Amino acid sequence: MRALLAAVLLLGAVACGADAGTADGAWKPRGDVRMIVPFAAGGGSDLAGRALAAALEKAQPGLTVTVENRDGGSGAVGYSGLLGKKGNGNYLIATENAILSLPLSGQVSFTREDFTPVAKLAEDGGILVVKQDSPYKSCTDVVNAAKSARVTVGMSGAYGVDNVIFTMIEQKTGVTFQRVPFESGGELVPAVLGGQIQVALLNPGEVVGQLRSGDLRGLCVTTDERYTYPEFSSLATAKEQGIDVSYVQFRGILAAGGLDERERAYWEAAAKGVARTAEFQKWLKDNYLRQAELYGDDFRTYLGQVDTALAPVLKKPS
Amino acid sequence: MLDNLIMGFGAALTPVNLLWCFVGVLAGTVIGLLPGLGSTTGVAVLLPLTLSFEPLTALIMLAGIYYGAQYGGTITSVLISTPGEAASVVTAIDGYQMARRGRAGAALSIAAIGSFVAAIVSLVLLMAMAPPFARLALGFGPPENLAVMVLGLTTIVSFSSAGARLRGLAMAVLGILLATVGVDAATGLPRYTFGDVDLLSGLPFVQVMIGLFAVGEVLFQIRQGAAEPIRARFKDLMITRAELSRSKGAIARGSVIGYLLGCLPGAGSTLASFLAYGVEKRVSRHKDEFGHGAIEGVAAPESANNAAANANFVPTLALGIPGGATTAVLLGAFMMYGIQPGPLLFDEQPELVWGLLASFFIGNVLLLVLNLPLAPMFAQLLRIPYGYMYPLILVTSFVGAYSIDNNMFSVWVVFVFGLVGYFMKKFDLPMAPLVLGLVVGALFEKALVQTSAMGGGDLTIILTRPVALAVFLLAALLLAGPSLLRLVSRNVRHEEKEGV
Incomplete structure (x- = not known):
């Protein structure tokens, strides 16, 4: 029975191609929403994608978010998949720093500008x-x-x-x-x-x-400040030890590019609801993440800042 | 340990846990059956459904999916030459040939029996010495992996019939070449991807093998004209006493090889099944039958992949390190239930660990009970005329390929390698060496790059690693041994003649 369900879920992925609905006034996704995880099942991105999908469903009753692992090429395959969904409000991706480092590598055809920043929700330190x-x-x-x-x-x-x-x-x-x-x-x-x-x-x-x-x-x-989780609060930061380096991994949500104003507004509002769910808080606690919210244009600005900082680091010496 | 075991069975034998153990292994069998849908995806997809369960109940069910899939993967391998799981690829070689000769029932039975014995052997080893074994396995680094990969490559000879060494070697080299497609681990630069994003992660192994084995076989059979459905009498579907006794050694060796490789973090059941097959062909008294339906060729890899699946839990439970992709998902599940995996797990959560281990015993008994009577039933499927089977196999292959990552790219890979498989069959080129080259080639390169990096570009670091040296020596012996023996025995005979 459960196996049947699994098979149906996966086969459902074949059948579903639901388009976004355009009712009057506020936009709402019609049919299932797909959350792409650009890394394999079991890793940090996968946990994030699944937790955020569950939290979205909780925050927006009636919404169904299906997680889809499209791994490969250090995340490039997943982002490229979303690139092909331009203008489709039913597609999200569980994003992190690969969206900046991959374009800087010069090996992919997309940049952060090709997607719609929805929210940055948490930070993971090293x-x-x-x-x-x-x-x-x-x-x-x-x-x-x-x-x-x-x-x-x-x-x-x-x-x-x-x-x-x-x-x-x-x-x-x-x-x-x-x-x-x-x-x-x-x-x-x-x-x-x-x-x-x-x-x-x-x-x-x-x-x-x-x-x-x-x-x-x-x-x-490698975070800016010490952890508040008791397990790690005794660890000094690199800066405290005289190494002026700090860098964190952000975790958040991007939507497909080319969305209109109403679609963007819907997803921003939905993401704001995410942070208040128990699912989200449990995910933070289980994985020792730091809650760090930025929505829409603020997230876009943040991505630009990190991009600027990252460029000289990832530039290959010629 | 006995106290722990009793406590474990006490925890696992509650009606609720028994029920979910059964559901888990049944779901696992079905998931293993479906090509493309592997145990990793299966566990990840069903994980959210278990969130309201007690942690032990949930883990019992999820683990049941994992080892249940090892049983299920065999069924399609044998019946229609379409491996349901990567670890069942090797089984397709002799298993499918057995099916063509009306021995599908026997092949499925021995796979179930071999898997069961291997599970029990590896579980006893797991319970008795998981923590020390896990510590030992940690010492196994890139140089040792490199040596094992070389050992794996030397078994290529085993995958081609006596008269076709050169063809086998050529196909293995082709496989290794195909393994170089994708992002290079050392520099992060793409190779042979022609700007295609999907190729960045290399040629997907499972899709290649579905194409080669399933689609290639269907195309070849269509060209041959309507093949006769296999009409076996029910009596013929049962395994014979002779077949059983022939398989004993294969099961024992397969179990040990599987357990050892499964303990190593990262090395998986796929490699274990290939190595077990290679070793079995080396030592078997029925070498000529391999590739034409030798029962040892089913017993050894099936025992090995199940032993490896269980041994994967050695690093997972003892150190909190995933043994493979599926155990990585399971580790994620531990955290979701608020259990911190790590070296302290055995001490802090004894009831959970021992309950889980006890459930493996129960689950494997259930699987044996489930699979033995089902083996002849499944074998009856072959009575269906091939005309009806072809479209079914093709649809399953393509849908299965798509379901792996919901990507049309996978479907194209299956299509292209289906054509490749057809021509390979037509020109009598062996496929298993190609698959082995593809699997081992990528791992070999990774280990080589890592070993070189560890030594700062100097490979002589291998000389400081006794275990790696020993495995290299074993590989050299396996390669040169038979020729040396022949040389020595010829000399001896020569001398005897002169003496007379």
């Missing part, structure tokens, strides 16, 4: 971690060690947040890290636990179990 028997006690130790010896760091992908932060540290301090490429943050935890790499940068939710058990040690956080 923790530099080492194995418990590592000699490094702080991020300063890591930087100092890298001045004279080879320090291996994990990289969850060429456009990942960890690569951005390690590059920022390199540019500020003049050191060079030896990057070992992996395919996801999930692969980094065993690599640093097994001593295959010396340092990794991970989201709090990814390492809280290993930090509590003492298998991993946190060195510093």
Whole structure:
């Protein structure tokens, strides 16, 4: 029975191509809304997409939001899929920093301008971690060690947040890290636990179990201020340790490009309802996220600012 | 441990948990059956439905989907050469040949029995020493993975029949070349994508294999003209005593290979099934039958993929690290129920962990009870004239491919590789080495790049890793061993002659 349901849900994805309705006055999506997750099931983006979809349904009774994983190309496949839905108000994407880093890589045909910013809802920070028997006690130790010896760091992908932060540290301090490429943050935890790499940068939710058990040690956080969650409040920021770097991953919602005023207004209002749902708050707490809301044009401005900051970091040395 | 086990069974044997365990394994079997719809997607889709459950009940059901899918994936592999799960690709080689000879019932039975035995073996190992095993597996880094991939590549020889070594090798190389399509892990630059966004993540393996095996087979059969439906008497559908005893060794070896590879974070049941098949062909006394319906060729990979699925829980439960894609989704589920996965899980949530493990026993018994009587029934499906089966297989293949990621690109991949599969069959080129090359090629390159990065561009780092060295040595032995043996035995004979 449940299996049947799963099959129907998936086959439903084939059949559904519902268009946005255009009733008088306020716009409302007609039929199912699709929330694209540009990464595979199980990762941070997937959790975000599913939580935000559930919260949207709760905030807008009668709305059905179906999550669809379209992973590949570090997120490029999912965003390209949404690119083809221009003007269709029934399509959303669970967005994060890849929307900025992918266009900067020069390998994709879209930019942030091709989509409609709906809301930024949360921020996910990074923790530099080492194995418990590592000699490094702080991020300063890591930087100092890298001045004279080879320090291996994990990289969850060429456009990942960890690569951005390690590059920022390199540019500020003049050191060079030896990057070992992996395919996801999930692969980094065993690599640093097994001593295959010396340092990794991970989201709090990814390492809280290993930090509590003492298998991993946190060195510093890359957020602007310390965490308020008790599990991480003792960790100093990189800035406190004299490394002037801060960068977070934002989590939010984009809609397809080319929407009219009423469609944009609907989604902004819906997103504002999201932050008040229990589903949303539970997702924040479970994943140690920081609530950070920006809607519509404010979100657009934020994206522009981060883009400007990111450009010199991701520019390939010629 | 006995106390824990009793506590676990106590927790798992409540009527509610039993019911959802049954629902889970049944759902898993169906999800495994449908090509394209794998256990990862299945668990992710059904996860929200369990949010109102008790955590243990929910996890029992979700885990049931996972290992149930390992049973279900076999059925279509054997009957219509369309693997329902990536880990069942190898089973299609000999399983489908068995079906063509009227032994589909036996193939499905041995798959169920092998899966069951493997599950029990791996569960006992899992319960007895998950934490120490998980620690050991952590030492297994890129250099060791590189060695295992080389070992995997040496089994290519096993996937081509004796007279067709060169063809097998050529197809393996083609597979490795196809694996280079996509974003290069080291630099993030695209290779051979021709500006196409969908190709950035490489050729999707499951879609390629649906095209090659299912669509290719249908096209080939159509050209052959109306094939006779397989009319097996009910008696012939049962597995024989001889077949059972032939499979014993294969099941044992498959279980061990599957367990070992499953413990490693990242290495999956697909690779385990390929390796088990390769090893089995090496050691079997019926080498010539492989590729033409050897029952060991079904027993070994099916045992291996189920053992690996269970062993995937070793890093997941003991360290809070996903063993594979499906366990990654399950880890997400843990958090949704407010349970923090990690090294402390065994101590902090004993009832949950042991209840879950006990439910694996129950679930696998249910699956065996479910699958054994169903095997002959499913085999009866082959009585349907092929004229009716072709459109059904084609529709399932294309819809299945689309449902993987709701992307037309997948459908085109299936279409193109269907044509490729047809011509490969026509020119008698073996497909399994191509698939192996595609799977192992990508993993091989990744391990190579990582190993090189760890050593700062210097591969001699391998020399400092004893485990990696040992596996490399094993690979070299496997490759050169048979020739060396022949050389030695010829010399011995030579000397004997001279002595006379």
